[in-house]
Amino acid sequence: xxxxxxxxxxxxxxxxxxxxxxxxxxxxxxxxxxxxxxxxxxxxxxxxxxxxxxxxxxxxxxxxxxxxxxxxxxxxxxxxxxxxxxxxxxxxxxxxxxxxxxxxxxxxxxxxxxxxxxxxxxxxxxxxxxxxxxxxxxxxxxxxxxxxxxxxxxxxxxxxxxxxxxxxxxxxxxxxxxxxxxxxxxxxxxxxxxxxxxxxxxxxxxxxxxxxxxxxxxxxxxxxxxxxxxxxxxxxxxxxxxxxxxxxxxxxxxxxxxxxxxxxxxxxxxxxxxxxxxxxxxxxxxxxxxxxxxxxxxxxxxxxxxxxxxxxxxxxxxxxxxxxxxxxxxxxxxxxxxxxxxxxxxxxxxxxxxxxxxxxxxxxxxxxxxx
Amino acid sequence: xxxxxxxxxxxxxxxxxxxxxxxxxxxxxxxxxxxxxxxxxxxxxxxxxxxxxxxxxxxxxxxxxxxxxxxxxxxxxxxxxxxxxxxxxxxxxxxxxxxxxxxxxxxxxxxxxxxxxxxxxxxxxxxxxxxxxxxxxxxxxxxxxxxxxxxxxxxxxxxxxxxxxxxxxxxxxxxxxxxxxxxxxxxxxxxxxxxxxxxxxxxxxxxxxxxxxxxxxxxxxxxxxxxxxxxxxxxxxxxxxxxxxxxxxxxxxxxxxxxxxxxxxxxxxxxxxxxxxxxxxxxx
Numbered sequence: 001x002x003x004x005x006x007x008x009x010x011x012x013x014x015x016x017x018x019x020x021x022x023x024x025x026x027x028x029x030x031x032x033x034x035x036x037x038x039x040x041x042x043x044x045x046x047x048x049x050x051x052x053x054x055x056x057x058x059x060x061x062x063x064x065x066x067x068x069x070x071x072x073x074x075x076x077x078x079x080x081x082x083x084x085x086x087x088x089x090x091x092x093x094x095x096x097x098x099x100x101x102x103x104x105x106x107x108x109x110x111x112x113x114x115x116x117x118x119x120x121x122x123x124x125x126x127x128x129x130x131x132x133x134x135x136x137x138x139x140x141x142x143x144x145x146x147x148x149x150x151x152x153x154x155x156x157x158x159x160x161x162x163x164x165x166x167x168x169x170x171x172x173x174x175x176x177x178x179x180x181x182x183x184x185x186x187x188x189x190x191x192x193x194x195x196x197x198x199x200x201x202x203x204x205x206x207x208x209x210x211x212x213x214x215x216x217x218x219x220x221x222x223x224x225x226x227x228x229x230x231x232x233x234x235x236x237x238x239x240x241x242x243x244x245x246x247x248x249x250x251x252x253x254x255x256x257x258x259x260x261x262x263x264x265x266x267x268x269x270x271x272x273x274x275x276x277x278x279x280x281x282x283x284x285x286x287x288x289x290x291x292x293x294x295x296x297x298x299x300x301x302x303x304x305x306x307x308x309x310x311x312x313x314x315x316x317x318x319x320x321x322x323x324x325x326x327x328x329x330x331x332x333x334x335x336x337x338x339x340x341x342x343x344x345x346x347x348x349x350x351x352x353x354x355x356x357x358x359x360x361x362x363x364x365x366x367x368x369x370x371x
Numbered sequence: 372x373x374x375x376x377x378x379x380x381x382x383x384x385x386x387x388x389x390x391x392x393x394x395x396x397x398x399x400x401x402x403x404x405x406x407x408x409x410x411x412x413x414x415x416x417x418x419x420x421x422x423x424x425x426x427x428x429x430x431x432x433x434x435x436x437x438x439x440x441x442x443x444x445x446x447x448x449x450x451x452x453x454x455x456x457x458x459x460x461x462x463x464x465x466x467x468x469x470x471x472x473x474x475x476x477x478x479x480x481x482x483x484x485x486x487x488x489x490x491x492x493x494x495x496x497x498x499x500x501x502x503x504x505x506x507x508x509x510x511x512x513x514x515x516x517x518x519x520x521x522x523x524x525x526x527x528x529x530x531x532x533x534x535x536x537x538x539x540x541x542x543x544x545x546x547x548x549x550x551x552x553x554x555x556x557x558x559x560x561x562x563x564x565x566x567x568x569x570x571x572x573x574x575x576x577x578x579x580x581x582x583x584x585x586x587x588x589x590x591x592x593x594x595x596x597x598x599x600x601x602x603x604x605x606x607x608x609x610x611x612x613x614x615x616x617x618x619x620x621x622x623x624x625x626x627x628x629x630x631x632x633x634x635x636x637x638x639x640x641x642x643x644x645x646x647x648x649x650x651x652x653x654x655x
Contacts, residue, residue: 051557074559086554090572100558
């Protein structure tokens, strides 16, 4: 498989702040690669280094085997879709798209043909003469992408381009972007802080934190088997449950939570018996009132509130020890009888939870229930 | 309602009085005066002669053409110099040095124009600083004549006008999103094409308003052309001065004053038409 973008041991420091710290990754040709991380994690700096607006302090960036050190942005076979799109307001849509072609001295007839082509492909036929400010948010989005794609770059870089759109449009654009990428076959490198964007669109996702890559893998990998507590917190939703390790081997551990519940769980890293550990348990991993409890970790919780949110409905529950847990509430009418104040039994499979050694200082993930 | 209208009038009154008493009234007086001339019998009466004189005497309209052409040249050079200066102040330098740099641009304007022009004279005259240095390092044997030339005059005018171009350009350039420049670069734009296609079109309103101010200031300047341009390079304002003070022909002077006003407005109108802009857009 061809590698379109190869970043090797890249580091970038601003003053004393290390924005990108020893990052290495490969992006295979024609794939959709996302870098997911909270704001300030260095993902934009990384992308700007690939685009050529920053030079790495050390390490190499190669696009299809060619080292990019010292190559200015206007000579790199990579184009960037900016966060706020940066469409040129002084030009028409066609003018925006033709800008790069004109710089390459393509003749006028050819420019007109290719501009028309690309507008068709992004679903905006006949929009060439419109002014940029006449377009809706989603249309601007597509023009910004078309403006880059018309140059047939080897790598298309996208810097949170959906950030400015409203929720509904964002959902729609996610699917459209994915389709567009499959259609044109260009390698996309997409950065975002929105896990859903990364999971829905990508072939591979790298989770970035504090300048480093925590884990790289397929969206399913990241969701099912996070390798670090950060990934467990950041990708998907998780209940974090502190406790102590009772026994452990390479794959499994037995954890006694601070409220005295004992669970068998998959070990995400080496755990020493007797040490503190955090158990990560997804709301959707817990089954409400399981018919079979054989092989499951089962316990009873009291329902505090029903958080109704359509398909994403959950129960806010509490264990007898007082720890709050979010439990997914499937909307298949089976659990319509559940009301606040009731006690329900929940069970989960040891493979669907994961346990890591407790961290010294844990950054708060915004969505986790607080103890 | 009535009360707020009263307050409006109270605040408007000084402005209106200023306009009426100091601008409209004198100009009306001058306008009337410009249409009056002595007939063959030495009697004052209505006449177009003052205006006819301007067009029939080549010395007058040639002076005007010369003044206009040099003002256009001055405006152009001011623009060429102001663009990189503004770009440096807005986009290159770190924000905390911006104020200091702007102050440096502003600083020469804290002294009077006379002092500024005199500074140039000290530098450029035949026994001046520049000639002294040139002789000292052996580049020239005899002092070069630098002052009292058209080049010196244009330079003096550019120097005097810089601020009025730099400030409006800075304010429009400030609103140019850096990512537009980066995007243009990313799409393969060269420095020249980024200037031509992104920065200049964006800065057009600022450039236009700066150009209008610089052009009008140069056209109406008296001191710099008079002191730095030497004896045989007449500026149109000097012709007006001559009519009023030397010839004591106020009627002719008033006509010249009005011609300056009308013709310069025409030039600006033409300039706006050529660059396809509207005065209202530029002023806002």
